[in-house]
Amino acid sequence: MELITLRSITKTYQMGDISVPVLKGISLSIRQGELIALTGSSGSGKSTLMNILGCLDRPTDGEYWLDGQETSTLSADERALLRNSKLGFVFQSFNLLARTSAIENVAMPLSYAAEDLSEREAKDRAAEMLVRVGLGDRMDHLPSQLSGGQQQRVAIARALINRPPVLFADEPTGNLDSKTSEEVLQMFEQLNAEDGITIIMVTHDPKVAGHANRMIRMEDGVIQGDAPAAGPNPELPGGAS
Amino acid sequence: MKVYTTARTALRALRRNPMRAMLTTLGIVIGVSAVIAMMEIGAGASAALKKTIASMGANVLVVRPGTASSGGVSFGSGTTTTLTPEDSQAILRECPSVRNAAPMVRARTQVVYGNRNWVPNAIYGTTPAYLDVQDWSILAEGEPFSERDVLNGNRVCILGKSLVRELFEGESSVGKEIRIKNITFKVIGVLTPKGANMMGFDQDDVILAPWTTIKYRVTGASLTNTNQSTAAATDSVNTLSNLYPTAQRSLYPERSKIQEANNPMPVRFANIDQIMISANSSAEIPMAIEQITGVLRERHRIRNGEPDDFNIRDMAELTKTLSTTTKLMTNLLLAVAMISLVVGGVGIMNIMLVSVTERTREIGLRMAVGARGQDILRQFLVEAVVLCLAGGAMGIVLGHGGSLLVKFLFKWPVETSPAAIAAAVLVSAGVGIIFGFYPAWKASRLDPIEALRYE
Numbered sequence: 001m002e003l004i005t006l007r008s009i010t011k012t013y014q015m016g017d018i019s020v021p022v023l024k025g026i027s028l029s030i031r032q033g034e035l036i037a038l039t040g041s042s043g044s045g046k047s048t049l050m051n052i053l054g055c056l057d058r059p060t061d062g063e064y065w066l067d068g069q070e071t072s073t074l075s076a077d078e079r080a081l082l083r084n085s086k087l088g089f090v091f092q093s094f095n096l097l098a099r100t101s102a103i104e105n106v107a108m109p110l111s112y113a114a115e116d117l118s119e120r121e122a123k124d125r126a127a128e129m130l131v132r133v134g135l136g137d138r139m140d141h142l143p144s145q146l147s148g149g150q151q152q153r154v155a156i157a158r159a160l161i162n163r164p165p166v167l168f169a170d171e172p173t174g175n176l177d178s179k180t181s182e183e184v185l186q187m188f189e190q191l192n193a194e195d196g197i198t199i200i201m202v203t204h205d206p207k208v209a210g211h212a213n214r215m216i217r218m219e220d221g222v223i224q225g226d227a228p229a230a231g232p233n234p235e236l237p238g239g240a241s
Numbered sequence: 242m243k244v245y246t247t248a249r250t251a252l253r254a255l256r257r258n259p260m261r262a263m264l265t266t267l268g269i270v271i272g273v274s275a276v277i278a279m280m281e282i283g284a285g286a287s288a289a290l291k292k293t294i295a296s297m298g299a300n301v302l303v304v305r306p307g308t309a310s311s312g313g314v315s316f317g318s319g320t321t322t323t324l325t326p327e328d329s330q331a332i333l334r335e336c337p338s339v340r341n342a343a344p345m346v347r348a349r350t351q352v353v354y355g356n357r358n359w360v361p362n363a364i365y366g367t368t369p370a371y372l373d374v375q376d377w378s379i380l381a382e383g384e385p386f387s388e389r390d391v392l393n394g395n396r397v398c399i400l401g402k403s404l405v406r407e408l409f410e411g412e413s414s415v416g417k418e419i420r421i422k423n424i425t426f427k428v429i430g431v432l433t434p435k436g437a438n439m440m441g442f443d444q445d446d447v448i449l450a451p452w453t454t455i456k457y458r459v460t461g462a463s464l465t466n467t468n469q470s471t472a473a474a475t476d477s478v479n480t481l482s483n484l485y486p487t488a489q490r491s492l493y494p495e496r497s498k499i500q501e502a503n504n505p506m507p508v509r510f511a512n513i514d515q516i517m518i519s520a521n522s523s524a525e526i527p528m529a530i531e532q533i534t535g536v537l538r539e540r541h542r543i544r545n546g547e548p549d550d551f552n553i554r555d556m557a558e559l560t561k562t563l564s565t566t567t568k569l570m571t572n573l574l575l576a577v578a579m580i581s582l583v584v585g586g587v588g589i590m591n592i593m594l595v596s597v598t599e600r601t602r603e604i605g606l607r608m609a610v611g612a613r614g615q616d617i618l619r620q621f622l623v624e625a626v627v628l629c630l631a632g633g634a635m636g637i638v639l640g641h642g643g644s645l646l647v648k649f650l651f652k653w654p655v656e657t658s659p660a661a662i663a664a665a666v667l668v669s670a671g672v673g674i675i676f677g678f679y680p681a682w683k684a685s686r687l688d689p690i691e692a693l694r695y696e
Contacts, residue, residue: 083610159610
C-alpha cells in the first residue's frame with residue numbers, strides 16, 4: 001500500500017529577485033512499513049524534502065499524497081491537524097520541554113489532538129508509551145535528569161503518542177554517542193518491524209543509513225540514488241519507486 | 242483545544258519559571274494595590290470632604306417670601322406674608338428631591354440669665370427638622386426639642402456655644418432657665434460649635450426654639466415690619482403668666498362672636514420668615530428648585546405668567562466647590578491608577594516578548610506536533626491573563642490591607658469600594674489581554690521550521 005506519493009515536487013525559495021530552486025522535481029513513493037534513510041551532502045535539499053514530507057512546508061509545485069490525501073493545497077491549520085494525527089517527529093536535539101517531566105512531555109501532543117482525552121486517559125497513554133520505549137521507571141524525571149539516549153527515547157515516545165503511521169527522524173543520533181545511537185536505531189527497527197510504522201530518517205552517517213532497508217540519496221535537488229540498503233531486515237522489499 | 246487544557250498548559254509553563262512569573266506580576270501587583278489603596282483612601286477622603294462641605298450647607302435651599310410693595314415703595318425681600326408652615330409640610334410631602342424642610346421665624350432681642358444679658362445674632366423659631374437640614378443633629382449637650390414641643394408652643398430652647406459662654410461663663414446651661422423678652426425658656430440642649438460661616442457670621446451665636454413659641458409668645462408679630470428691632474423692643478411689661486404678652490393689633494378687622502360662630506376661620510393664619518430645605522444631594526438641587534416652585538405656585542394660587550411671590554436661593558458657590566472638588570479628586574485618582582496599570586502592563590508585555598523569544602524552539606516543537614497558530618496564540622494570551630489576574634488578586638489583597646493599615650494607624654477615613662475591586666479585576670484582565678496580545682500574536686506567526694532551527 002502506497003503511504004506517500006510525491007509527483008514532481010519542486011521547491012523554490014525567493015531571495016529578492018533571485019529564485020533559488022532547492023528541489024527540482026522529486027517523484028517518489030513510499031509504502032507502509034518501510035525504514036528509509038534519506039542521505040545527501042549538506043545543501044542537497046534533503047532537509048527541504050523532509051520539511052515538505054513532514055507537512056511543515058508546502059511545495060512550490062507538484063503533488064504530495066499522504067495516506068490518500070492531497071496535502072500540498074492544505075492550509076496551515078489543516079496541516080497542523082495532519083501533523084498531529086499522522087506524523088511523528090524526532091529531532092537531533094530532542095527538543096524536550098525543560099523542567100517538564102518525561103510523562104508530561106510525552107502527553108503534550110495529546111492536548112492538540114482532535115479526539116478529546118481526559119487527563120487520566122492522556123496520562124495512561126503517555127505512561128504506556130514510556131514503558132514501550134523502556135523508560136517505565138523514569139516517568140517523573142525531568143529531561144535534565146535523563147541521559148541523552150533516554151531523552152531521545154522520551155522524544156520517540158512523544159512522537160508516537162498519537163499513533164501516527166509515519167515517523168520522521170531528523171539526524172536522530174547526531175547528539176548521541178555510538179552506543180546510545182545503536183540503542184535508538186534498534187528501537188526504530190523494532191518499531192518498524194513490530195508495529196509496521198514507516199520511518200524516514202534524515203542522516204549523513206553511513207552507519208545509521210545502514211540500518212535502513214531503503215536508502216534515498218539526494219544531490220543538488222534531485223534523487224540520485226534509490227536502492228535497498230543492506231539493512232537488518234532484508235526480507236522487506238525496498239526501492240518502490 | 243479546550244479552555245481547561247489551555248489554562249493548565251499556561252499554568253504549567255508559568256510554573257516552569259516561577260521567579261520570572263513573580264517578577265512579571267510584581268508590576269501588576271503594585272499597580273492594582275496602588276489603585277485599590279488610592280481608591281479606598283481617596284473615597285474615604287472624598288466622602289469626608291463632601292460631608293464637610295455639605296455641613297456648610299451645600300445641599301441647602303432657602304425659600305423666602307417675595308417683595309411686598311406699597312405705592313411704588315418696595316419693602317425688600319421677605320416682606321410679603323404668604324409663606325406658611327403648611328407650605329413647608331407640603332414641600333416635604335410633595336417634592337421627591339427634598340430630604341427635609343424646616344419652617345423658620347426669626348427674632349432678635351435680648352436674652353437674660355441671672356445678672357447677665359446678651360443679644361444673640363439670631364433667635365430662630367423652627368422645628369426639629371432644622372437640625373437635620375443644617376447637619377447639626379449631634380448636640381454637644383442635652384437633646385433637641387421635639388415635634389410635640391412645636392405643637393404645644395413649649396418654652397424650651399437650644400443654645401449655641403457662644404451664648405453659653407456669654408451667659409453662663411462656662412458652667413453647664415442645660416436645665417437652667419433663661420428669659421427672652423421676659424418669657425422663661427428652659428435650656429434643654431447646647432449645639433456643637435460650628436464657628437463662623439463664610440461671611441464671618443458667628444453661627445454659634447444663636448438660640449433655637451420651637452417656631453410656635455417664638456412666633457406667638459416672643460415676637461407676636463409677623464415680620465411685615467421691616468424694622469425688626471422696633472417690633473422686638475416693645476416696652477410693654479410682661480408678667481410670666483401672660484402667655485401671649487406682645488399681642489399686637491390683629492391683621493383682620495375685629496369680628497364679633499356671632500361672626501366667629503357663623504364663619505369660623507378655617508386656618509390659623511401664621512406666616513413664617515423662611516423655609517430651610519435640604520435636597521437629597523447637591524446634584525438634585527436644580528430638580529428640587531423646580532419641584533418647590535411648582536408646589537408653592539400651586540399652593541399660593543399663582544396664575545401662569547404672574548411672578549412668584551417667593552424666592553428660592555441655593556448655595557451655588559458651595560455646590561460648585563463641592564462638585565469641582567469631587568471631580569478633581571476622582572480624576573486625580575483615576576490618573577494615578579491608569580499610570581500604574583499601564584506601567585505594569587508594559588512590564589508584562591516586555592517579559593512576554595522575552596519569553597516568546599526564549600521559547601521559540603518550544604513553540605516550533607508545539608507547532609510540529611500539531612498546535613495551530615490559534616492554539617499558540619491562546620496559550621500565550623492565557624499566560625498573560627493568568628499573570629495579570631493573579632497579580633490583580635494579590636494587588637487587591639495588598640491594597641485593601643494597606644488601606645486598612647492606614648485606617649488603623651493614622652485613623653484616616655477609608656471606604657471599601659466594591660466598584661474599585663471589580664474594576665481592578667477587569668482592568669488587570671484587560672491589561673493582560675491588551676499587552677499580552679502582541680507577544681502572543683508574534684508567537685503564533687512563527688514559522689515552525691525557523692522556530693525549530695532557532696538557537
